[in-house]
Each structure stands twice: as structure tokens, then as C-alpha cells.
Amino acid sequence: MAGIKDVAREAGVSASTVSYVLSGKRSISAKTTGKVMAAVEKLGYTPDASARKMRGMRNQIIALSAPIRGDINQARYNAYFLRTAWAARNAGYDVMLLTGPDAVKDIRRVTQSNLADGIVLLDVEQDDERAAQSGTFSKPCVTIGYPSSHADCACVDIDFVLMGQKAIDFLHEKGHRTVAFLRNNESDYDRRSGYVMLFRESLLAHARECGMTIIESEHYEADSFDAKRFVHAAFARPDRPTAIINQANASVLSRVLVELHDNGISIPQDVSVLSCGTYFEGEPTRFLVSEMPVMPEELCTEAMNLLVSAIEEHTNIKGSVKLIDPAVKHRGSVAEAGSGEAI
Structure with missing residues (x-):
């Protein structure tokens, strides 16, 4: 079984640096942390009980996983990021934004190294790998979305x-x-x-x-x-x-x-x-349109409340689902069926 010295040798750092990365006791650069965590994963190293206990110390940081794609809706992306950051700040946490294409690897890197105390997932797909793998992250996880596989995370979404x-x-x-x-x-x-x-x-x-x-x-x-x-x-x-x-x-x-x-x-x-x-509050249309919009403020606040309760009170949130009822915002574009002339 690999030991801490083996990890240090593989990563090209000292054993004490490995200990600091795993315990979160000292701030270590992202580059060095990445090397250490890559070595941990490659060798299958498991920290001993004392290191795991130290890893229980909180850093007051939430990881927000939101991979950037070429066709991303910027207005919606910005709204969810800002609302999550606002809710986190109100709870006494900072937000670390993870945007890389290998989202699962990024989440494991920041949770196993104790950089983040919990994870929020954005832009969730029905068959979301992040949600499916959330039981391996070693930190509580909340999705803003409703993936089919959610046994190990909490879900918050509009119905x-x-x-x-x-x-x-x-x-x-x-x-x-x-x-x-x-x-x-x-x-x-x-x-x-x-x-x-x-x-x-x-x-x-x-x-x-x-x-x-x-x-x-x-x-x-x-x-x-x-x-x-x-x-x-x-x-x-x-x-x-x-x-x-x-x-x-x-x-x-x-x-x-x-x-x-x-x-x-x-x-x-x-x-x-x-x-x-849709989210026309942040992305207006040419004419006013009645809308059943997404609700970044409500969803992000609820997600953060769940996550903080899991982090600070050790509440078991795995598998919990909160769906918010949609509501119509009337802006005058819906009326009784008319009979206009065909083109």
C-alpha cells in the first residue's frame, strides 16, 4: 500500500508538503496541489485517520462546477454564478469557480485537497456524470437541476x-x-x-x-x-x-x-x-413577453441553505429533492384565442 513518502516522491515534493495539501493546514499553490492530488489518485493513497481529521477543518469555500461551453447562455450563466456567490457570501463562504471540461476530476481535486467544503453543480444534464459520481467527492454536493442519478447529492430545481x-x-x-x-x-x-x-x-x-x-x-x-x-x-x-x-x-x-x-x-x-x-430579466426581448422564467435567486439561495446545513450541521442531504413551482409573469403577450388572417 502506498504511503505519504511514495506520494511525495511521485509528485516531486516533500512529505510535509503532501501533508499540508491533504490537511489544508497551510496554503499550497494550485500547481503543487494538482501534482500532489494527481499522485494520490495514481497511487491510490488514502490518508491516515489524523490527516482525515485535519481535513475536517473548514476553509469557508464553496466550489461551483459550471463548465464553460461554446454555446453557453451568458445571461443565465452570469445570473446563476452571481446569485450563488451572493448566497455564499451571506453564509460566510467564498466561491471557487470550476470551468474546465473534466468536471469530475476538477471537483475531486478541490475536495480531496480540502480546498472546498462543498460543491454546487450548475448546467446539469439528465445523465450528469458529476451527480452520478457525487458519492466519491468526500464533500456534500447540491445540484441546481434534477439529474436522473441523484442518490448521493441534493437537488434543487424548478418543477x-x-x-x-x-x-x-x-x-x-x-x-x-x-x-x-x-x-x-x-x-x-x-x-x-x-x-x-x-x-x-x-x-x-x-x-x-x-x-x-x-x-x-x-x-x-x-x-x-x-x-x-x-x-x-x-x-x-x-x-x-x-x-x-x-x-x-x-x-x-x-x-x-x-x-x-x-x-x-x-x-x-x-x-x-x-x-x-427562459430568463428575460437578464436577457430582454425586442417586445415584452409573458414568461414562466427560471429563478436564479430562489434556486441558488435554497441550494446554499442545503449545502451549509450539510457542512456545518452535518445534515444528511443525500437524495433530497426540492422542486419549486413555476409561476407566470404577465407582460401582456397572452390573450384569448384570436382569429387573425393567415399570411
Whole structure:
């Protein structure tokens, strides 16, 4: 079995440096810490009881895992990061942002070295590897999202299944029976982003139950979206929609709103527009749109409360799930079903 001297030799540092990294007793550079943790992982080294006890000391730092992708929604990313940082600060913690592509490795590096006292996961996918591996992180973990595998972490999210149902019920009560659905970026579906998948599946299923027709947009990426094609494909048909449910970002929806305006289709007289799972408070559209938005402040505050209770009170939060009911923000873009003329 490997010992601390073996780890020191592998990492090219002294045994005392290895001890400091593992105990968190002294501040060690990220570069050296990385070398030590790589050696620990390679050799399968397990600290003795005294080192593990020292590792119980808190550093008042929360690791926020939010890998940066090329198609990231900056407004939403910024909102969740800032709200998490704010909630952490109010609880007496700083935030360490982890943005690398190998998220599991990054989390293990900062938890096994005692740099972080707990982890918050953002941008969660349905089959999220970070959530699935959270039992190996040695620190409590909360996801802002609802992954399928969450036995070893806590989950906080909006109830996107309920959101899909409420969107259909909201429009159905106003007489809408044919609805165009503007999808999100195809890359979000390809990587099975949790909220995107849950909302769409719920929306389509409940529409069938209510006898409503959903006209779904073609697959697209935001930089190549053709608003003219979308509007004409939906509104030139005999059973033209009387409402649009939007899941796309503000830039894509704004192009659709302009195209509707240019074709003489009035909102909400001719077509109602309801956006779901978006964040137009930080990413405004060309025209005001009623919305069931994401809630960064509520979600991040709840996530931090759970994490702090696990860190400071040793509360067992594994497997707990808190889903927040979605709510409509009325901005005047939804009305009773109209009968505008087809294009």
C-alpha cells in the first residue's frame, strides 16, 4: 500500500508538503496541489485517520462546477454564478469557480485537497456524470437541476414537468387549441440538458391529453436560426396556431417577434406568446413577453441553505429533492384565442 513518502516522491515534493495539501493546514499553490492530488489518485493513497481529521477543518469555500461551453447562455450563466456567490457570501463562504471540461476530476481535486467544503453543480444534464459520481467527492454536493442519478447529492430545481403542464393549461383555458412550439438550441437537446428535456416531454404529453395540436419548430442552432422560415411554416398552414410557446433564448425569440410584426401578425390579438424556462430579466426581448422564467435567486439561495446545513450541521442531504413551482409573469403577450388572417 502506498504511503505519504511514495506520494511525495511521485509528485516531486516533500512529505510535509503532501501533508499540508491533504490537511489544508497551510496554503499550497494550485500547481503543487494538482501534482500532489494527481499522485494520490495514481497511487491510490488514502490518508491516515489524523490527516482525515485535519481535513475536517473548514476553509469557508464553496466550489461551483459550471463548465464553460461554446454555446453557453451568458445571461443565465452570469445570473446563476452571481446569485450563488451572493448566497455564499451571506453564509460566510467564498466561491471557487470550476470551468474546465473534466468536471469530475476538477471537483475531486478541490475536495480531496480540502480546498472546498462543498460543491454546487450548475448546467446539469439528465445523465450528469458529476451527480452520478457525487458519492466519491468526500464533500456534500447540491445540484441546481434534477439529474436522473441523484442518490448521493441534493437537488434543487424548478418543477419543469409541472411547467410544461401549466403552459398547456394556461393557454387551453384561453381557448387556444393549436400552438407553435419554438424549441431550444439543438445542442441542448443533443447533450440532454435536464430542464430542456423535462419541459418538452411534459409539454407534448399534456398537449396530447388535452387534445391540443403542437406545431414544433425545426431543429436549429441559434446562429443559423431562420425566423422567416419558422413563421411562414407555422402561419401559412390552414390550422395556423393561435399561440406560441417559446423555449429559445431572447435573440432567437426576438427575431420571431420582429418577423411576426413585419407580416402584420399582432401580439396578442392574432397570436399569444408565452416563454417558458427562459430568463428575460437578464436577457430582454425586442417586445415584452409573458414568461414562466427560471429563478436564479430562489434556486441558488435554497441550494446554499442545503449545502451549509450539510457542512456545518452535518445534515444528511443525500437524495433530497426540492422542486419549486413555476409561476407566470404577465407582460401582456397572452390573450384569448384570436382569429387573425393567415399570411
